[in-house]
Amino acid sequence: MKNTDTQPQNKFGNWLKTSITARMFIIGFLTLILLIPLFFIQDLIRERSHRQTEVINEINEQWGNEVLIYGPILKVPYKTYNEKTVTDKKTKQVYTETNEEIQYAFFFPENLNINSNINPETKKRGIYTTAVYDSQITLTGSYTKPDFSDIEIDNKDILWDKAKIIIQSSNVKGVNEANLKLDERNYELTSKYNGKKNYNFNEVVLHTLETKTIDKTQLEFKKSLTFNINLNIKGSEQIRFIPTGKQTSAKITSNWKTANFFGEFLPYNDNKITENGFDAKWKILDLNRPFSQQHFNGIPDLKEFAFGVNFMIPVDEYQKSERSAKYGFLVIALTFLIFFLIQTLSKINIHPFQYLMIGLALTMFYTLLVSISEHSNFLKAYLIAGISVILLITLYSKSILKTFKFPVFIGLSLTALYTFIYVIIQLENYALIVGSIGLFLILTMIMYVSRKIDWNNG
Incomplete structure (x- = not known):
């Protein structure tokens, strides 16, 4: 069956x-x-x-993160007065009380010349590689007499003897040298702690370097006040500058052959990349950027207008x-x-x-x-x-x-x-x-x- x-x-x-x-x-x-x-x-x-990103961030943190230079900026304190009506509790008498307050005005230079030479190299940890560099940066230019007419401040209320020059940078850890000369007088730049730390690598935190008070006689502005600043900074991946000059000229040279120019402004010279590296030039006028030369409500955040070079490792x-x-x-x-x-x-x-x-x-x-x-x-x-x-x-x-x-x-x-x-x-x-x-x-x-x-x- x-x-x-x-x-x-x-x-x-x-x-x-x-x-x-x-x-x-x-x-x-x-x-x-x-x-x-x-x-x-x-x-x-x-x-x-x-x-890979974590390891590269660790290398950059130890060597020095990206460099963003903002300045130099002339910081001038001034007095303001606020009147306040006060009533005496005992006598019930009403009177006016005048309070004095110190405010700060910030002035950008009339012209700013940036000359930077970058010497990049690669750093490896295990199988991961990133680009770091040692930079020599020279900032030259001049200031004209600050104009307080927008806020109608009397000259007697301007504290010229308390004025300072400040520079903001995203990387003070990598600074090996910082010299500033106003006309023929040298000033030391010191770091001023701002209470901020960059915990997020995608967010750039700026730290302040400032001089001691400037000699009052130099701020009489019988002529333009010239400055010369030399910086030696170690950084990684990229370098940027904010065009604070009424006319900003910049020149960045390096032997790095795979550079990527980025930011709000690009180099104007067509022959910027050569067999030996690059020689990039910028020229930016105040007409080209949407901010003024003086600020009376603190230092504005202008990172979005920075320009610079990325020393990228071209293969991902x-x-x-x-x-x-x-x-x-x-x-x-x-x-x-x-x-x-x-x-x-x-x-x-x-x-x-x-x-x-x-x-x-x-x-x-x-x-x-x-x-x-x-x-x-x-x-x-x-x-x-x-x-x-x-x-x-x-x-x-x-x-x-x-x-x-x-x-x-x-x-x-x-x-x-x-x-x-x-x-x-x-x-x-x-x-x-x-x-x-x-x-x-x-x-x-x-x-x-x-x-x-x-x-x-x-």
Whole structure:
């Protein structure tokens, strides 16, 4: 007597082997399952990228953070008077009381010339690298007599004997030398604690360096008051200046060849980058910036108007690896589609477990890419990871498909697909259009090949 229980099982098993619909469902399910390791790989890339940022911030903190120079600024105190009506509690007599208060006015220079020479170098900790530098900065220029007419202050209420020159900087830790000369008199710059600490590396906190009180005779302004400031500051990653002069001229030179100029103002000279580094020049007039030369309500926050140079390390391997991993679903789906079309057209049976092994091999590409790129450049890591995975899948498919032509076709297809993704990663402005055209061509080929499939069978 025949066992009827095995007949439905055999029928279901045959349906799984022969049905196109069943095969598509299984492949789709496996593709979704493989998204799980892809998500873990993307988290790994982000974790390594965050670790890189932490290590670089630690190096920069020890050496000296970015340098932002704001100044020099002439700080002049003055008296203001406030009248207040007071009633005596005992006599009930009403009288007026005058309170004296000290306020501060801040004046920017008439002209400011910035000359800076930067000597960058790379610092490594483990596998991570950042750019640090030693800078020689000279600030020269002059002040004209401050104008208090906007607030109508009598000259007798201006405390000229209490006036000072101040400079604000984001990095006082890296200052090795700070000399200031007004006309022919030297003044020492000392640090004034402002109670702020930069806990957030994305936020720039400015600290103050100031002179002792300036000799009153120098502030008679029979002529312009000239200044000469020499600074030697160690910093990292970038250097910026705020154009406080009514006319600001700046020149920054360095032997660094991968500089990026950024900020509110860019250099005007076209030949700024040479084989030996760069020589960048700026010229900024007061008409070019939306702030005045005098301020009576404290020092304004003008960091957004700074200009400067970023001494960037031009390769960001983690960013490229993360962009590559975003195409992981596309690679798996297209590879499975190729095997599905070969299986359907050639009638060769491919087990779901074999699809799973192929998918896991494809995900291994990204772990290889990240781990190798940490010790080499991205192109070399991409080539090693790509060749390894393509050879693995090609040889594995040879054992499945039992012929040479199909494994060779699969190897060529994967080579073309990984090349296509690498090109997209390198492109920035044209990534979308190249990617769209490439996907359109892939879809066209799939539609052309799939026309031979009898979709009514299964």
